[in-house]
Amino acid sequence: MTTIPTGQTFNVAATFGVNAKPGLEVHGFADDAHPQIPVRQPYVFRPELLRDVLAYLHAANGDGLFLTGPTGSGKTSLICQIAARLNYPVQTVTCHGRLELNALIGQFVLINGSTRFVHGPLSVAARDGHLLILNESDLMDPSELAGLNDILEGQPLVIAENGGEVIQPHPQFRVFATGNTAGSGDRSGLYQGTLRQNLAFMDRFRVISVGYPDADTEKQVVLAAAPKLPLDIIDKMLRVAEDIRRLFLGSSEGEPELTLTMSTRTLVRWATLSLTFKGAPNVFEYALTQALTARAEPEQQEAIHRIAADIFGDYWQATP
Template identity: 50%
Template sequence: MQATNNGLVKFPLASTFNIEVRDNATIMGFADTTNPFIPEITSSYVFRKEFVIEFRAFLHRPDGDAYYVTGPTGSGKTSGITEILGRLNWPVQQVTAHGRMELSDLIGHHALVSATPGAAPTMQFMHGPLALAMKHGHVLLINEIDMMDPSELSGLNDILEDRPLVIAQNAGEIIKPHPMFRVVATGNSVGQGDASGLYQGISMQNIASMDRYRVAVVDYDEAVDALILEAAFPKLPAILRNGMINVAQHVRQLFKGEDGQGGSISVTMSTRTLKRWATLTCMFKGHPTALKYGLEMALLRRAKPEEATAITQIASDVFGSEWA
């Protein structure tokens, strides 16, 4: 690490994220490792090189932009962000949006607070994740942001243009954005609604709001899946790991369809589900049909009967005698 001013340091890009880049490439982060808002990291996490490089550019110089990561469920949108920020000791204020979320939920609210247990409470203003991130130079991470009401989300427009936050309900408190303050969002759409009908609750967002975001796309990646399974389940035979990935690829194609707007089934084998399948297969390795039993618990029991039958047939074709 190379120390800089204001508690910042430069981390070597290649060794920090185990990606192939030029030896002198660095990425900015914090020296302090004690902040409770620093995300926890997974030592075996596998990074996508392109995603790291694009996110690094945003962190270094947002130029008035926010960062929007889109992709199918369980493809690594949130984990990719938090794993990077965790290694940079960059604190994160993380929330998950929903249809009833209001801008005031991000700014803060008044609450009765006791200074010590048993003491008489007094009314105090409690800063929300947006106010805390702006004040202290944290990243505000809003997951599932496309589920938020577009009229409420547009309230962030001034903030994204580097203007101060004025909290009228706290006697007009003014918070100027910290130089290290960043806004990052994730969503299953790109603000245009959900044409597939698979992601319930997604709203079409205001075009003026979306114009303030850089967009990164994260999709399922079989090569990354292979590295993840190898690192997490080294004792699982390679032939079984590869078979699981093969099944996952077929299921994803059925889920996404040829045009990517929704296919013939309503469930998918995300990377999250793939890891769950491998975990359960290892846990129940004494079961006479451990592969099938693990897949049932990981995915099939929440699929429609005809979908479960189709996925089971795919797995049977892929694994052959191993399936039985």
């Protein structure tokens, strides 16, 4: 028998550090000790994305919420950091081509010599009012994901394998899915293994696009992650990231010149590694290699380092 957690309302402006209407509140939970509440970390919320997620948490209306965008743009961290501030427990699953629906619902497991049915992340989230996050959902077999159609609409989850157990979805149960594509397949060739998803499944989702933050927001993100890094160094890192992304995206007239990009996640990694290896020779180049360019083709690694050296100037050989 599970205990239904006590609800609590949170002031949006104070909770998320954004400008919001006075008195605007959002529902969450009072218990902040649940082991599956994400760890709260410094985070800069983009108001338009925060608005869309909070609107979904307030009223799902039979929908899931699909977040699509390039790698490292902050799709999962957005959900988790909102959940951390609202004391929402989260069940997270990283999807792949061999993941089956039964693994999400539950399965029989041998425990101390006897077989017991262990509920999976979908069952636990639906029963207890948690958030279910299906990361990289476009890597999963669409025929398996289609098994979620009914529960997304609020229908009970019937577990035939466990004697026909019926789980009525908790009012606060929500389903999020993330993907580098929007379920229509990958035309860029950059995201190997992604699959075109079932139209009926995708039709049950609201879809929001999560791009890389604007320069001012991204600067705050990097500063929050590496507060001891000088501002002029952060500005130069942002300029390097901007140039790499421009060459990665290409133009309408030409093909992209780079096959990898600097995500916000990679940018933060570069900044924090620069502090980790503070005092080492050529620290910014060394940190950039670990953060990004060690996985680049030699010609592209050289091109990226040349961009960074031009932007950093004398700092390229200096220490932070």
